[in-house]
Amino acid sequence: MIRMTEPSKITSVPDHQPAAGGIAARARASVGPKYLTGLNPEQREAVETLDGPVLVLAGAGTGKTRVLTTRIAHILSQGRARPAEILSVTFTNKAAREMKHRLGQMLGHAVEGMPWLGTFHSIGGRILRFHAELAQLKSNFTVLDVDDQVRLLKQLLQAENIDDKRWPARMLAGLIDGWKNRGLMPSQVPAGEAAVFANGKGGKLYASYQERLKILNAADFGDLLLENIRIFREHPDILRQYQQRFKFILVDEYQDTNVAQYLWLRLLSQAPSPAAAAPGAIDDPSSDAAAAAQALAPAAARPKNICCVGDDDQSIYGWRGAEVDNILRFDHDFPGAKVIRLERNYRSTGHILAAASHLIAHNEGRLGKTLRTEDHDGEKVTVTGSWDSEEEARGIGEEIEQIQRKGEKLNEIAILVRASYQMREFEDRFVTLGLPYRVIGGPRFYERAEIRDALAYLRVINSPADDLAFERIVNVPKRGLGDATVQMLHDHARKRRIPLFEAARAVVETDELKPKARGSLREVVAQFDRWRAQREVTAHTDLAQIVLDESGYTEMWQKDRSADAAGRLENLKELVRSMEEFENLQGFLEHISLVMDRDGGAEDDAVSLMTLHSAKGLEFDNVFLPGWEEGLFPSQRTLDEQGRAGLEEERRLGHVGITRARRRAMIYFATNRRIHGTWSTTIPSRFLDELPAANVEITESKGGSAWGGTGGYGASRFDDMEAFGSSYSTPGWQRAQANRNRGGGRSGGGRSGGFEEEAATFSPSSSDPDFGSFSSRRRGPLTIEGELVAKSTGTTSEFALDDRVFHQKFGYGRVTKIDGNKLTIAFDKAGEKKVVDSFVQRA
């Protein structure tokens, strides 16, 4: 037990958070332990409420991580638990690392003793290794990534004679992943769902996939939790052991948990009861989260000290299984839960916060928080229209240069896009400008071919049954062991029910192979035998180097004259170097399969370019938000697939984007954008209309002179700006705002929010045909539950072949092809173009 008799061991971390909370709080703080200094009253409550379930609703920039880490420090210093008795889970390795780091600053070395601080998967994996045999695995099982998964499924599909074209392995992988996310074993998948794949074979394929995994001594990501849940259910004694061990549970980003993670937490968070009421109460999770919750709900066990931190307004991962419901339902699941709201924002200025809050207020399914700041209003959020995406990139580039001239750091500038294909235009622009930039979240280190190859070698050494790894490298570098040979090994292996590697060992003793192939295969087998023997006596880093050299793998890239070969060799070196941190090969492989680190480490001053998703948790002084157009943001596909829920998630994404900014948030939209190669005209995002006029400034792009050079488009752009600007001053818009503020946006009589009214006021006043279509596209059968959900595809075109048409930009032309609402038109002057039908009119 660590009773902190020496307060000096826990030092408060200097924080840029301004001292808040008034005199009373400060007076109290000065009495309490040092690490509590500087916490505001809500934060302090979240830290000090140790007993019973606690939900901390932590809005953006309210000091969430600080609360979590301080809470751990508090538990330790109060002597309530030892480091090894605290279970602390995060989603990403990055978040786990951050917590370890912050804790290290507070506690010194005590962090070393926190073996249960990590991601859901790393902790699940750790537990599974202890009980591997209960899942028909060995403790050295391999963790498969998505690629391995897909290849394995492909094999199963082939074996079942299922057309891989009609029923792609990727799709099945997605289904299985979805089931696992929802905590469903093969037998529990609802029949209707299992049937959607390959005419009813989906469920059976899932079952045989699971069987194959056991044979390969492998688990996929989903299994790391699912097998935990299974073991906990089937072995109450083991569950009890963990329940007793974990005196405190802390969960980060609770709004991102999926059903499986939820079940896992529920099991672990129940007070250990010798009567074992638990397993009975926690049987079948149904397919549906709410029902699953009910199965577990309040009933028997008294939940213990679990503290979940999250923000329903930042739930942006619904598409990969996250259940916002988990957080919305918390006090139902954990009766007597204390809910603490952190609403003091220490990051952004008043205008930025107001804009973000007003936007997110349009969502209905939320717990409701109001972010406040004591900061000054600062600059208004700007909204800037551009003619096309190129001009948008140019404008942002110039703005960045201006910021730079003011002496600000590029590190404090970020561009947050909705979709990664938007990035290229910015990269192009920055290269021409010579502006240093970095892309966050590009291709992952571990996904690179050379890294996967190298790991495959190590995996085969570590686990000879790892057929997927063996198959990957058996002919890399080229050894003359092609498909035919591999197919033969497969047959052999299947017949005798042995791994491919053993099949290879047997086959080289026969004369079934041509002498050449037989020779190389024998060499491969001999090499692996040798490496495995060396493993006992050689440091794992040296072994890795030896393997890469002796296998000819390094040489393969040295001989390669392509541009990226040097980089790949560099990556391999980096891989070997990174192994040093681990005790042995097993530990390294475990880590690498769960981790996706890739930080090049270059900490130069550069602009950051990333997606909105990967920006969560980050903050910058200046944030650019380009591409706020219908179809792109909110994304048409999300709307089509998820309807209202999708729209709300997109809106949360916008909220996340704006709240990344400390001092300046700059939103952009373009009138024309290239989508899948063809230019299309777009309309401004509805989210722009949802921003509060008082905190937003409509601007012409800075450095107006730059437009001059482009020539030709000046007039129409000006029209656009006028039209757009007017949307903030029309009576319709203002009335719409008033409506929203009063009644949450849904006024009776089938009118949908303020949109239609706005559009109606809008279009007659505009002579621009684009805006005429703007209103017409926003009318009609576009509403779900009385609210607008955009729709742009699927409508049959009202045009016919050979129709004579007029387009604002391209002039007169003739329709040559019709594809839904997309027309191919041979223009008299501009040549053949594809355009959306709503942007042309009959001539």
Add this chain to the structure above:
DNA sequence: AGTGTAGGTCTTGAT
């Protein structure tokens, strides 16, 4: 076995 080309796709992406 390795290369060339046609066809399909084209959010977001942790573990």
Add this chain to the structure above:
DNA sequence: GACCTACACT
């Protein structure tokens, strides 16, 4: 328009 995959060709 670009990239990846799968098949066909040599």
